[in-house]
Every structure is written in structure tokens, then in C-alpha cells.
Amino acid sequence: MRIVTNFNEGWHFAKPGEPEVPVTLPHTWNAIDGQDGGNDYWRGTAVYTKRFARPDMEPGYRAILEFQAAAMTADVSLNGQHLAHHEGGYSTFRADLTDALEEDNVLTVSVDNAENDRVYPQKADFTFYGGLYRDVNLILVPAEHFELLKDGTPGIQVNPTVDLDSKIASVKVETWQNGGPVSITVDGQTQTVVSADGRAEALFLLENVRLWDGVEDPYLYTATASLASGDQISARFGCRTIAVDPEQGFLLNGRPYPLRGVSRHQDRWGKGNALSLEDHQEDMAVIREIGANTVRLAHYQHAQCFYDLCDENGILAWAEIPYITQHMPNGRQNTLDQMRELITQCYNHPSIVCWGLSNEITASGAATEDLMENHRLLNDLCHQMDPTRPTTMAHVFMLETDSPLIDIPDIGSYNLYFGWYLGELTQNDSFFDEFHARFPHRVIGFSEYGADANPQFHSANPERGDYTEEYQCLYHEHILNVIQARPYLWATHVWNLFDFAADGRDEGGKKGINQKGLVSMDRTLKKDAFYLYKAAWSKEPFVHLCGRRYADRTEETAEIKVYSNQPEVTLLVDGRFFAVQQGQTIFRFQVPLTGEHTIEAVAGESTDTITVRKVSEPNQDYLFRKTEVVNWFDRQDYNPNCYSIKDTMGTVMHNPASAAILGKMMARMTASRGDVAKSASGNANLQRMMAGLSLESLIKQAGDAVPAEMVQQLNAALQRIPKGGEQA
Numbered sequence: 195m196r197i198v199t200n201f202n203e204g205w206h207f208a209k210p211g212e213p214e215v216p217v218t219l220p221h222t223w224n225a226i227d228g229q230d231g232g233n234d235y236w237r238g239t240a241v242y243t244k245r246f247a248r249p250d251m252e253p254g255y256r257a258i259l260e261f262q263a264a265a266m267t268a269d270v271s272l273n274g275q276h277l278a279h280h281e282g283g284y285s286t287f288r289a290d291l292t293d294a295l296e297e298d299n300v301l302t303v304s305v306d307n308a309e310n311d312r313v314y315p316q317k318a319d320f321t322f323y324g325g326l327y328r329d330v331n332l333i334l335v336p337a338e339h340f341e342l343l344k345d346g347t348p349g350i351q352v353n354p355t356v357d358l359d360s361k362i363a364s365v366k367v368e369t370w371q372n373g374g375p376v377s378i379t380v381d382g383q384t385q386t387v388v389s390a391d392g393r394a395e396a397l398f399l400l401e402n403v404r405l406w407d408g409v410e411d412p413y414l415y416t417a418t419a420s421l422a423s424g425d426q427i428s429a430r431f432g433c434r435t436i437a438v439d440p441e442q443g444f445l446l447n448g449r450p451y452p453l454r455g456v457s458r459h460q461d462r463w464g465k466g467n468a469l470s471l472e473d474h475q476e477d478m479a480v481i482r483e484i485g486a487n488t489v490r491l492a493h494y495q496h497a498q499c500f501y502d503l504c505d506e507n508g509i510l511a512w513a514e515i516p517y518i519t520q521h522m523p524n525g526r527q528n529t530l531d532q533m534r535e536l537i538t539q540c541y542n543h544p545s546i547v548c549w550g551l552s553n554e555i556t557a558s559g560a561a562t563e564d565l566m567e568n569h570r571l572l573n574d575l576c577h578q579m580d581p582t583r584p585t586t587m588a589h590v591f592m593l594e595t596d597s598p599l600i601d602i603p604d605i606g607s608y609n610l611y612f613g614w615y616l617g618e619l620t621q622n623d624s625f626f627d628e629f630h631a632r633f634p635h636r637v638i639g640f641s642e643y644g645a646d647a648n649p650q651f652h653s654a655n656p657e658r659g660d661y662t663e664e665y666q667c668l669y670h671e672h673i674l675n676v677i678q679a680r681p682y683l684w685a686t687h688v689w690n691l692f693d694f695a696a697d698g699r700d701e702g703g704k705k706g707i708n709q710k711g712l713v714s715m716d717r718t719l720k721k722d723a724f725y726l727y728k729a730a731w732s733k734e735p736f737v738h739l740c741g742r743r744y745a746d747r748t749e750e751t752a753e754i755k756v757y758s759n760q761p762e763v764t765l766l767v768d769g770r771f772f773a774v775q776q777g778q779t780i781f782r783f784q785v786p787l788t789g790e791h792t793i794e795a796v797a798g799e800s801t802d803t804i805t806v807r808k809v810s811e812p813n814q815d816y817l818f819r820k821t822e823v824v825n826w827f828d829r830q831d832y833n834p835n836c837y838s839i840k841d842t843m844g845t846v847m848h849n850p851a852s853a854a855i856l857g858k859m860m861a862r863m864t865a866s867r868g869d870v871a872k873s874a875s876g877n878a879n880l881q882r883m884m885a886g887l888s889l890e891s892l893i894k895q896a897g898d899a900v901p902a903e904m905v906q907q908l909n910a911a912l913q914r915i916p917k918g919g920e921q922a
């Protein structure tokens with residue numbers, strides 16, 4: 195018999211030079227300092243200790259300790275004897291304690307999240323929490339047992355192949371063990387097979403197979419394997435086919451099934467990444483509520499229980515390793531190790547549809563030969579370990595669309611932030627249209643897009659960069675059209691379903707938080723944009739009035755916006771009928787304001803109510819205080835017959851004199867902005883994309899990075915050059 199005991203209780207934790215404190219796992223030491231901004235959270239080596247009596251074991255049994263994650267690097271010792279070293283903070287690993295066990299035991303686990311140049315991630319927009327932040331289990335197994343130590347394997351791999359026409363699935367089950375024979379059962383059929391070189395295999399036919407069919411019917415089968423010793427393991431699996439096509443996008447079980455959903459990071463306000471099962475379940479409930487059919491589990495391996503939840507709920511998942519932002523020549527082995535563990539540990543999940551090789555890996559540097567080679571090796575590893583799933587990559591927007599890097603994975607995907615960090619919303623449309631026209635045989639997706647919103651901020655005239663809930667809504671309304679009009683996009687993922695910690699951030703009125711979430715980091719507040727997607731995706735009838743936190747309005751007539759998946763919305767103002775509208779997803783009403791009004795939206799059985807008030811002065815709490823730099827633009831006088839920052843980049847670059855001035859300023863600017871800006875400034879693709887934008891808007895996008903005097907100098911210098919005939 196296999197006995198699994200939770201080992202989360204009774205630990206002590208100490209940072210260097212500090213006294214030990216009792217802790218219960220899951221635990222991270224960065225729950226507070228990793229979320230409060232300043233990019234100064236503690237990164238180093240801390241020690242977890244646990245004393246325990248020798249477990250009661252029958253003779254020959256082994257005691258294996260399972261860590262479902264240790265961030266980022268761990269060394270496990272028992273009674274002073276070093277037993278395991280593991281690099282990578284997101285995957286399961288196990289250590290065999292047996293030979294070091296005594297009557298009374300001291301277990302020490304040194305866990306390290308310090309900076310280095312080998313273990314990913316090292317540079318990325320999220321907090322690298324340190325700690326034993328997932329469950330630890332003690333597993334007692336008989337001498338004859340299924341493999342536990344190699345790459346955190348479940349010991350069993352199930353590979354169903356489905357013929358949709360005949361509805362027959364042939365299910366190959368493989369197990370790894372140190373004994374045999376092995377009895378394997380699937381759907382009431384049992385086979386006993388020999389084990390050769392530690393591996394056994396059985397093939398089952400399932401007739402009239404019930405498919406694992408996404409959110410509609412995520413039916414799971416179970417394969418169970420046992421040994422004469424009594425050791426037994428099982429794996430759930432799903433019978434489904436997946437395919438991708440450059441025109442049809444993603445296909446599930448033979449039919450087009452556009453993947454439309456959200457991304458998720460594994461952290462929460464006040465807890466860091468030390469989540470409970472209930473936290474994970476709550477996140478899945480929010481994914482179900484919004485009506486998504488896919489989740490990108492960014493930017494690393496998530497908890498097994500979350501992939502289980504995806505399996506159970508029919509949510510198709512993008513799984514990836516944290517090979518992100520900056521390629522490290524010394525990190526090659528670690529990328530391969532993390533990928534091997536990801537695939538070994540996650541293979542059986544029917545929800546997983548692809549393996550993500552990297553994210554925005556050229557964001558801080560060029561695609562060097564070493565980086566290319568690293569990707570080729572990863573890609574080959576994925577194909578060799580799993581011929582059934584495509585590999586993919588999330589490209590940074592400025593990666594040239596004809597870069598040879600794009601050819602490496604089976605299918606591609608871009609992270610685009612036009613309309614937020616830079617550019618205009620419509621550039622999202624043109625980017626994909628051009629890509630699709632130029633590369634009609636490539637499968638392409640939209641792996642990230644989003645805009646930050648602080649739910650405190652509001653505006654009747656929302657603009658990019660104002661952090662209002664209203665701009666986030668406008669942004670997502672636009673992108674919703676982009677993705678609905680382009681079914682060839684094999685997957686699209688909102689960045690991000692939840693606000694998450696990025697301790698290096700300080701913007702939009704909050705330190706340490708990336709506020710692109712549709713839901714707050716504590717999961718208590720759903721921003722208005724959440725309901726836009728719910729209206730587009732969910733079948734559960736509802737109506738939502740935007741502006742619940744935006745009561746004080748200065749307009750004579752306010753736009754009242756309603757999101758609903760119902761075909762008709764009736765608006766009541768102060769209890770009286772105001773208007774009725776038929777439509778889809780978004781309903782807009784112009785409501786004259788005189789004093790305080792109760793607004794009620796009714797759609798079928800659903801209702802929602804807000805209060806709005808006519809005020810004479812804007813509520814100052816609603817305004818994100820922009821920096822001097824941004825305000826400066828509005829005060830400029832300029833001569834339109836000469837060049838100025840009002841001109842487009844393309845126009846300014848057209849004249850050698852004005853181009854030289856701009857070139858000089860860009861060189862000065864990028865010198866102080868680090869690697870991302872440097873690679874952006876030398877990037878022809880980006881410059882082509884930016885050519886149609888005014889310098890003013892480009893500078894605004896750069897925010898505080900361009901000091902006011904620099905803008906003034908640039909504008910003054912441009913204003914000295916008369917335009918010679920070309921249009922501004």
C-alpha cells in the first residue's frame with residue numbers, strides 16, 4: 195500500500211541572522227515585501243527545518259518526500275546528510291529519505307531565490323516569491339513501487355488516440371516501476387503486463403468513447419496501475435483531438451473551437467504565491483464565471499491541482515516554463531530541465547493544448563545564435579517527449595515577423611499592447627491583418643493584451659494612460675472586436691484575469707501591482723471590463739451596469755453603459771422607464787442628470803442598480819495625477835509650418851535635418867532606459883509600426899522616461915526647420 199501524508203505542519207523558518215519562527219506550509223517569505231513596490235523584496239537563502247519521528251513503516255518500505263514546489267532552488271538534507279538539490283521554483287521534485295532516517299529526525303531544506311544567471315526567471319514583470327509555497331507530502335511505498343524520483347514523475351503516462359468517425363479511442367498506458375508485472379485497468383478492462391527495463395505498457399480500446407469536450411462536457415476517464423506489492427497509482431485522462439489550422443484557428447474534436455480566455459498568475463494579495471486549494475478553486479470559479487474556454491497559465495508551471503481543475507472544468511490550458519524576457523547563456527540546461535519536468539508532470543492533463551517555449555525572450559536583446567539554439571533544443575525536447583501537442587511561443591511585439599525565431603515552434607503567438615503602452619488601438623487590427631496576409635500558412639495567436647485600471651479612477655473622457663476603469667473598458671471593447679472578427683487567431687488571452695504583484699512597478703496609483711487584471715488581486719472586486727467578456731462569452735444570463743464606483747458626474751448628460759448577454763436591456767431612472775434597447779453585449783444610454791439618480795438595468799430576469807450624482811466639480815479622487823511631463827504637452831504653442839512634436843515619426847524622419855535631431859534625442863533617451871528601449875530603438879519593425887504616430891503621442895507613451903526639458907529642446911529644435919512641401 196502507498197501511504198501519502200500531508201507534511202505541511204510543524205516547520206520552522208529562518209532567514210540568515212534571524213531567529214527561527216514556526217510556520218505552516220504553504221509559505222513564502224515575500225508575501226508582504228514582494229507586493230509593496232520598490233523592487234526591494236528580500237531574495238536570498240532561507241532555511242526550513244522540521245523535526246519528526248521515524249515514520250511507522252513495514253520492512254522494505256521507502257520514505258519519499260514530495261515537494262510540490264520550492265522557489266527557486268532547494269537543497270534537502272536529513273540529519274545532516276544532503277539528499278537532493280533542485281533548481282526551478284515551479285515543479286514537483288522528490289527526495290528519498292529512507293537511508294538517512296533515524297528515530298528522531300531533523301529535516302532541513304535550504305531554499306534560495308537569490309539572483310543568479312542560471313535559473314529562470316531572473317528578469318520579468320512579476321515577483322519571484324521565495325519559499326516552500328506549495329504542499330509537501332511524505333509518501334511511504336513498498337520496496338516494489340512505481341517510479342517517483344525521476345523528474346517528479348507521476349509514474350504513469352496515458353496516451354489516448356481518438357478516431358472521431360468510429361468513436362473508438364486506443365489508449366496506451368505506460369508505467370515505470372522497479373518490479374512487475376503490472377495490472378492496469380481502464381474503464382473496467384484490466385490487463386496484466388510484464389515490466390521490461392522498468393517500463394510496462396498496455397493498449398486499451400474504448401468503443402463509443404465519451405469525448406473530453408471542453409466546457410461542454412469535460413469527461414474524464416481514469417487509468418489505474420498496481421503492483422503485487424500493493425503499490426497503486428492512477429491518472430485521469432481525457433479522450434479528445436486537438437488541431438490547429440492557419441484559417442480555422444483551433445479545433446477541438448474536429449470542429450473549430452476558437453480559444454478565447456484569460457491568463458493567470460498564481461498569486462494573491464497578502465498571501466503571495468502560498469495559496470490554498472480554496473484559493474485555486476476560487477480562481478477557477480472566476481474563469482468559469484467570465485465564460486472563458488481557455489487559460490494561459492503564465493509564466494511557469496502552475497500547481498497540479500490547477501491543471502486538475504482545468505481538466506474537470508473543460509478549460510483548455512497553455513502551459514509554459516519561465517524562459518522569459520532575457521536569454522541567459524548559462525541558463526540553457528535549466529530551460530531544458532524545467533521543460534522536461536513540466537511535460538513529465540503534466541502530460542496526462544487533457545486540458546493542456548500546447549507547450550510554451552518562452553515569453554518575450556527577445557525583449558532585452560537580439561535573437562542570438564545561442565538563443566536560437568536554446569529554442570531549437572527545447573522544441574526538439576517537446577516533440578520527442580510529446581508528439582501530440584504543438585509547441586508555441588509568446589513573441590514580444592517588436593520581434594520582426596520574418597525573424598527565423600518564429601519558425602522554430604509549431605505555432606506562434608504575439609503579445610501586443612497597442613493602445614496601452616504604445617500606439618493606437620487599431621494597430622492591433624492591422625498587425626494581425628498584415629501578418630495573416632503575409633504568412634497565410636502560419637498559425638498565429640494573441641497571447642497577451644491588456645490595459646491597467648485602478649478601480650478608484652474614472653473619467654467621462656477616458657484616454658490611454660489614465661488608469662481609469664472606463665479606458666480599460668474602451669480598450670477591451672476594441673480588442674473584443676479584433677478577436678471576434680479574426681477566428682483564425684488560434685488562441686487569445688487577456689493579460690490578465692487578476693491583478694498581480696510585480697514589486698518593481700509603481701504606477702496608476704498603486705505600488706508593486708500590475709493592474710491589468712479584470713479582477714482585483716484579493717479577488718473581491720470585478721472591474722467593469724470583466725463583465726464585457728462575461729457578456730460576450732458566458733451563457734449565464736446577467737446584466738451589469740458600468741460605473742458602480744463612479745457616482746459623481748459633471749456631465750449634463752451621462753453615458754450609462756450596460757454589459758449583458760441578453761438581447762434586450764431596459765433602463766429605469768429613479769424607478770421610471772427611461773428607454774429600452776435591443777442589441778448585443780454593449781448597450782449605451784444617454785441619461786440627463788439633474789441630481790442624484792438611481793439607475794436600474796433590467797434584462798430578462800436579471801437586474802443591476804447603481805447611483806449617479808450630478809456634481810459641479812470633478813471628484814478629485816477619480817483622477818490619476820499625471821506627471822508634469824504629460825501635462826506639459828497641453829500648454830505648447832507651435833508653428834504648424836515648421837516641424838514639431840505634433841508631426842508623425844514618419845514625417846519627421848523624412849527630412850534629413852529633422853530626422854537627425856530626432857535621432858540624437860532617441861540615442862540620449864535610450865541610453866538611460868535600459869535594454870528594452872535600446873532594442874526597440876534599433877528595431878526596424880517597430881519603427882515601421884510607429885511611423886504613423888505623432889512624436890507627441892510616442893513621447894506620452896514613454897511617460898516619465900522622457901524628461902520635460904528634453905521634449906522642450908526637441909520641439910524647439912524641430913520648430914526651427916521649415917517644412918518643405920510635404921504634409922504634416
Ligand code: GCB
Nearest residue numbers: 319553554609642689708710
Ligand atoms: C508582457 C509580459 C508580461 C507583463 C505584461 C505587462 O508582455 O509578457 O509578463 O506582465 O507584458 O503587463 O507589461
